[in-house]
Amino acid sequence: MYSEELVVGWACRKVNRPVKWTSDRTEAFLADAHGRDHVAHAEMAMDKNGKFLAMRVNTTANLGAYLSTFATMVPSYLYAFLLAGQYSTPLIYSEVKAVFTNTAPVDAARGAGRPEATFLLERLVDVCAEDMGLDPAEIRRRNFIPVDAFPYQTPVVQCYDSGDYNAALDKALALADYEGFAGRAEEAKSRGKCRGIGLSSYVEACGIAPSAAVGQLGAGVGLWESAQVRFNPTGNVQVFTGTHSHGQGHETTFAQLVTEQLGVPIENIEVIHGDTSKTQFGMGTYGSRSLAVGGVAIAKACEKLIEKGKKIAAHALEAAEGDIEFADGNFAIAGTDKAMNIAEVAFNAYVPHSYPEGLEPGFDENAFFDPMNFSFPAGTHICEVEVDPDTGVVEIVKYSAVDDFGKLINPMIVEGQVHGGIVHGVGQALLEGCQYDSDGQLITASYMDYAMPRADNVPSFDVDYAPTNPPHNPLGVKGCGEAGAIGAPPAVINAISNALGIKHIDMPATPENVWRAAQTATS
Amino acid sequence: MNVNGESISGEVEDRMLLVEFLREHLRLTGTHVGCDTSQCGACVVHVNGVSVKSCTTLAVQAEGGDVTTIEGLAINGELHPMQQAFKDNHGLQCGFCTPGMVMSAIDIVNRNGSDVDEATVRKELEGNICRCTGYHNIVKAVHAGAKNMGG
Numbered sequence: 001m002y003s004e005e006l007v008v009g010w011a012c013r014k015v016n017r018p019v020k021w022t023s024d025r026t027e028a029f030l031a032d033a034h035g036r037d038h039v040a041h042a043e044m045a046m047d048k049n050g051k052f053l054a055m056r057v058n059t060t061a062n063l064g065a066y067l068s069t070f071a072t073m074v075p076s077y078l079y080a081f082l083l084a085g086q087y088s089t090p091l092i093y094s095e096v097k098a099v100f101t102n103t104a105p106v107d108a109a110r111g112a113g114r115p116e117a118t119f120l121l122e123r124l125v126d127v128c129a130e131d132m133g134l135d136p137a138e139i140r141r142r143n144f145i146p147v148d149a150f151p152y153q154t155p156v157v158q159c160y161d162s163g164d165y166n167a168a169l170d171k172a173l174a175l176a177d178y179e180g181f182a183g184r185a186e187e188a189k190s191r192g193k194c195r196g197i198g199l200s201s202y203v204e205a206c207g208i209a210p211s212a213a214v215g216q217l218g219a220g221v222g223l224w225e226s227a228q229v230r231f232n233p234t235g236n237v238q239v240f241t242g243t244h245s246h247g248q249g250h251e252t253t254f255a256q257l258v259t260e261q262l263g264v265p266i267e268n269i270e271v272i273h274g275d276t277s278k279t280q281f282g283m284g285t286y287g288s289r290s291l292a293v294g295g296v297a298i299a300k301a302c303e304k305l306i307e308k309g310k311k312i313a314a315h316a317l318e319a320a321e322g323d324i325e326f327a328d329g330n331f332a333i334a335g336t337d338k339a340m341n342i343a344e345v346a347f348n349a350y351v352p353h354s355y356p357e358g359l360e361p362g363f364d365e366n367a368f369f370d371p372m373n374f375s376f377p378a379g380t381h382i383c384e385v386e387v388d389p390d391t392g393v394v395e396i397v398k399y400s401a402v403d404d405f406g407k408l409i410n411p412m413i414v415e416g417q418v419h420g421g422i423v424h425g426v427g428q429a430l431l432e433g434c435q436y437d438s439d440g441q442l443i444t445a446s447y448m449d450y451a452m453p454r455a456d457n458v459p460s461f462d463v464d465y466a467p468t469n470p471p472h473n474p475l476g477v478k479g480c481g482e483a484g485a486i487g488a489p490p491a492v493i494n495a496i497s498n499a500l501g502i503k504h505i506d507m508p509a510t511p512e513n514v515w516r517a518a519q520t521a522t523s
Numbered sequence: 524m525n526v527n528g529e530s531i532s533g534e535v536e537d538r539m540l541l542v543e544f545l546r547e548h549l550r551l552t553g554t555h556v557g558c559d560t561s562q563c564g565a566c567v568v569h570v571n572g573v574s575v576k577s578c579t580t581l582a583v584q585a586e587g588g589d590v591t592t593i594e595g596l597a598i599n600g601e602l603h604p605m606q607q608a609f610k611d612n613h614g615l616q617c618g619f620c621t622p623g624m625v626m627s628a629i630d631i632v633n634r635n636g637s638d639v640d641e642a643t644v645r646k647e648l649e650g651n652i653c654r655c656t657g658y659h660n661i662v663k664a665v666h667a668g669a670k671n672m673g674g
């Protein structure tokens with residue numbers, strides 16, 4: 001929670017009228033939470049075939065000057081528990097030291113902990129590949145958790161429920177024309193450019209989260225989600241969700257979900273969120289949970305409506321409840337053409353002149369959902385760059401992403417989330433960084449100095465999917481909001497390292513950093 | 524000045540920014556403010572048919588001019604082809620950058636023609652920041668809008 005939310009509530013009561021908080025951009029840079037900021041040291045032991053035997057990680061995580069909401073969870077259960085990645089490494093040791101400094105608080109930013117874990121691991125895997133003389137795709141393949149090993153208990157708490165990592169890798173390699181890379185690199189060289197290709201095979205834990213699990217980890221809240229699905233007597237439907245949509249398109253996806261469940265035309269459905277005077281308690285939108293947790297709550301409320309609707313329809317149609325079947329918005333007596341539309345059933349529930357004895361009137365149901373496990377989206381992203389060794393400028397020439405999000409309800413919205421996530425990750429890899437001078441003054445307090453990714457920093461993307469079915473999730477969905485931001489940073493940095501033949505470069509890989517690295521590489 | 528086809532007059536301080544005049548005096552809040560250093564482009568409007576950042580233009584600089592804001596694009600409830608293209612191509616998520624994006628996009632097409640290439644679109648959108656879409660669908664929308672604007 002941001003302190004201004006409290007201040008605004010306090011101010012409201014003082015002046016007895018609505019109060020709105022607006023910060024200007026510089027205030028936001030100075031006082032909003034920053035993200036990431038780990039220093040980590042990682043080691044991998046391998047056998048002679050490049051099979052991972054054990055990994056040891058020591059991490060120092062900056063919390064900033066004040067403890068904010070998720071600050072300690074980010075480097076612990078969202079980071080250390082993801083260090084197995086897609087690999088069957090049998091032994092993993094992780095030690096995280098959280099430190100206070102004089103920076104702004106460091107808290108969750110898209111991916112929260114999982115980009116840090118993925119970056120560390122996927123960079124380490126590439127260094128391992130180089131040391132072993134193996135192709136980066138090959139070393140990944142040798143160490144992937146095999147598809148028949150799910151559910152897979154990692155050595156770092158998480159138990160992955162489903163995945164097919166080879167499927168995503170194969171598809172991504174084809175999409176990126178990995179085979180043809182050598183030829184493209186050769187051609188680039190003739191123009192004085194260094195071309196590089198980088199893989200990142202990430203897994204994340206989202207759909208946050210089973211309350212029991214986060215309780216054991218010390219969180220002071222339950223992480224269920226809630227929904228209310230209300231028919232009006234006219235047959236229109238209002239869906240109240242405890243999640244919040246600020247661009248994720250819940251209004252569309254949730255309405256689609258209700259259309260699928262109840263057979264109501266999509267234009268008759270209204271999704272209501274974010275107004276505490278209208279909606280029930282909810283936990284909100286973060287950790288790619290809105291559909292995977294909130295969507296399931298909506299589906300459960302729909303199921304309750306169908307159950308109740310069967311009783312109402314049975315009474316009206318003079319049939320036994322057990323003979324009523326529901327499909328495509330109609331309650332029908334099985335094997336006959338006698339049926340009632342769900343809108344008529346709703347009308348009956350509000351005008352219960354002839355109605356099942358003892359049944360409550362109204363057609364309006366609540367549901368809560370607390371997931372049994374996290375969900376585990378995964379995939380392989382491949383980035384191809386061209387580096388100008390004279391200027392250090394990196395151009396991303398091609399970017400291919402193949403993700404496993406389970407079932408897609410609205411592919412257009414999912415793809416939009418992937419695009420946005422990738423550019424968030426590219427920003428982290430190439431451009432963005434909060435810098436303080438030696439007096440503790442933030443010197444990146446405006447868009448003049450804090451470099452955001454712009455349209456000409458990125459290409460258009462090739463996006464595809466390799467879905468598997470998550471058994472824990474009743475809708476078969478895994479969540480997609482953070483994947484791009486998790487997959488992209490190591491893909492970009494692996495590509496730059498590949499282009500220059502170097503083992504290490506810090507993010508952001510600004511032209512200056514890249515130019516310096518290029519000088520050492522050639523000297 | 525003329526704002527979205529209506530003639531407007533008012534007394535303003537010399538230092539008042541055009542964006543403040545639009546948002547606070549005329550209540551045309553479709554034009555956004557996303558930064559304080561003329562970097563983000565959320566505030567782009569057209570003055571005499573050319574895109575400007577209204578956060579860095581004084582209201583008095585537009586005196587006597589024709590100002591078009593995002594509110595002035597749709598005609599009788601029918602979206603401008605560029606607005607329609609953003610809608611059709613999922614060119615917005617949170618929508619904060621969108622008014623500025625659409626105004627810039629129209630100017631890009633006006634200057635470069637309806638067969639403007641991707642590299643030009645990306646280069647010329649450099650003054651508009653979007654945190655949500657990754658630009659992919661915005662670029663797609665600009666091309667679709669360009670085609671429709673071309674008739």
Ligand code: FES
Nearest residue numbers: 557562563564578
């Ligand atoms: S408000 Fe950011 S450029 Fe005008």
Ligand code: FES
Nearest residue numbers: 616620653654655
């Ligand atoms: S759609 Fe959110 S900033 Fe562009």
